[in-house]
Amino acid sequence: MEPVIKIQHVHKVFRDTSPPHLKALDDITLDIHAGEIFMFLGPSGCGKSTLLRIMSGLEKDFTGSVMLGAGVKHSDMSFIFQQFGLLPWLTVAENVATGLVGHGVPREEHASRVAIELKRLGLEKFARARPRELSGGMRQRVGIARALATRPKIIFMDEPFSELDSFTAEELRQEFLRIWAETRPTIVMVTHLIPEALELADRIAVMSSQPGRTKEVIVNHLPRPREKRAPDFWRMEDRLYSLIKQ
């Protein structure tokens, strides 16, 4: 399968840390395939967020190479942030439209495209609200709507559900899967939760920390929709757990 992102020998050293020259990422090489949900799983400090930022072009200070597949441009990417990354002075609709403004979508299309995403995420009534007036779950819905509005081929997600309570997180995961199944963009996501990785991902890169390395990339064959209380799910959970603990 044609990779949509090809990462080769990526190293990243943090210079300004104490102790200095902390190796955040050590020789990461892997391919991400079109239309899959690819998950980086690892403890905090293993450099998985940094890797996500390198892939998305937000972090430019690294060695190695990140190549995009044929026909994929930087503007085909969007990002869903752990702490939502919403601009507090803009309304919900304006936040969703920022990508459209930046991507040069004709102004007359903005309203209709924003309306589509707000409807998809159940935010129609909140179009004119400010982020501070919304709960965490609703804010992340805005973050997702904003990421979808530019119709990206790749969406990066940095622990997008970790700031939410477990009920809201579960609800939003299910909803995200439903939305993903509609258009099948490539998802590259970071998490430290094994069940979350198993519930969502097609493939899971298990990372070790200090320095951040990929221990193993595991293919998740569990059929969708995934049943968390199925024995196969548990078995995979155990396998991932022991891999991380190694």
Added chain:
Amino acid sequence: MYRSRLHVLVTVGMVAMPFLFLVVSSRVAHLAIRRLLADVGASFLRMLAAYAIAAVLGWACAVFFWRGKRAVIALPVFDVLQSFPALSALPVAVAVWGASNATIVFFLMIEIIWPIFFSIVSSLKTIRRDWEEAVAMAGLGGWDYWRLFLIPVSVPGLITGSIIGLGEGWETLVAIEIIVGLRQGLGEFFAGFSHNPTITAFGIFGLLLFVFSINKLLWLPLLEWSHRMVSE
């Protein structure tokens, strides 16, 4: 916006008070109201010009210098410059450039630009990493970057800095006008009546009233609004 009739009354009162005060004090001090208005007006226009330049220049400098390698060099330099008593150079400037409105506005500007500059810098330092990353992923550039990101995020600093800068500015303006000795303006008014404690006291009280009204009517609501806009 206006919560009660009392609120409206207080607002109207605050607008009217400085003008009423002018009229009453001109009667008491036996001054032509025209002359008083002209003095206040001249000073006000100088203040407005200096403020406009300081706001734009301070903003531009803050955006340019607030972080990175530039900040490491520029901020300490600005910190020293800020503490330089600009008024001490004023007599020299008057000797070179003469007593003109431009001299007054320039010196006033370099006095009030510092609080504006440093307040905007501190506002910019509240920028969260994920805001910047969101803006970068959205691909906002050029005017859109300013309009949707840099301007809104620095407005609270601009307003805080304006309140401090203008507060100091009125005092400085009177001093500059006295030193430069240009005809017309509050400086001339205070210099002219320095032998008359009653009128001087009236003048000071009037100036305070004016500054207080502008703060209460304009700056404080703006400050509150701007902080609400950037809070999450």
